Amino acid sequence: MWDVMLFRMNNCYKGERWLCAERVLLKNDFHCAFCLVYGAHTRVGKLAVWEELSFIAGLCQVPICYMSDFNEVIQVEERKSQDRLTASAEDFKSWIQDIQLVDLSLNDRKFTWFRGCSCSRIDRVLVSVEWTEEFSEIWLKGEPRGLSDHYPIIVEDIIFRGSPRPFRSLDSWFTHEGFLSMVRKEWKNLGEIQFTGKLKALTVPLGRRHKVKFSDMDKKIQRFEEEIRKIDELARNKVYDGTVEARKKALVSCCKQ
Incomplete structure (x- = not known):
């Protein structure tokens, strides 16, 4: 959203538990607002947040898009071992209906938050009806959660799938011996071509170096993510005892090294 080639900022508003950016998506001249939310933990606090939103x-x-951690569910099956909706969950469900929001479906996982044997879907994306009319092919997908309690959720639409890929780097590159000197040398050898052209050309030696120097790290991360997925599956199936908890703690310790 910081990319001025994609978005133009009109206004920005901030509350204690939300941040709203009113913008224009330049690709289709769509005037809209994005609101990041971190829901309160008490019913009174939640009601105050819904009123502010x-x-x-x-x-x-x-058209507005609310996203992130609402700290509440709207269906009984969205919280493990729950047989009825709480009063605050009913409040949340009524609020969604009252301001006519669409709850975008997440089809590749049931829960988005895990802590011990507790699981729930408290992370979601809620949009105005006009949003679904503008983006008819919009959907959500979950990403690996790593060491976080939450799964990251990606909002995608076919209208933006053909956009240029952003330039990405890893923090670990910059602390690795010889990295900066390699970048300076490659950058100098590229001559006087356009800046964006240099970045694109630089991805080739960066990718090559990453494969040589960091391929073991990639494999370790994949193994850790698979182990975390297995632990989450055990929690979903109500198999979470001291052994599983110890396994998770050991996994977190390994990831932090």
């Missing part, structure tokens, strides 16, 4: 929707007067 309703006010923001009225203030912006454009």
Whole structure:
């Protein structure tokens, strides 16, 4: 959202538990607002947040997208071992219906938050009806959660799938011996071509170096992610005892090294 080639900022609003950016998506001239939310933990606090978010929707007067951790569910099956909705969950469900939001479906996983034997889907994306009319092919997908309690959720739409891939780097590259000197040498050898062209050309030696120097790290990360997935599967199936907890703690310790 910081990329001025993709978005133009109109306004920005901030609350204690939310941040709203009113912007224009330049690719299709779509005026909209993105609101990142971190839900409160008490019913009174949650009601206050829902009221503030309703006010923001009225203030912006454009299609709005609320996303992130709402700290609440809207269906019984979204929280493990729950047989009825709590009062605050009913409040949340009513709020979604009252301001006519669409809850985007997440089909590749049931829960988005794990802690010990507790699992729930408290992370979601809620959009205005106009949003689904503009982006008819919109959907969600989950990414590996790593050491976080939450699975990252990606919002995708076919209209943006053909966009140029962003330039990415890893922090570990910059602390590796010889990396910066290699970059300086490669950059100098590229001559006077356009800056974006240099970045694109630089991905070749960077990819080559990563494969040589960091391939073991990639394999370790993949193994850790697979182990975390297995632990989450055990928690989903209500198989979570002291042995599984010890396995998880050992895994976290290994990942931090």
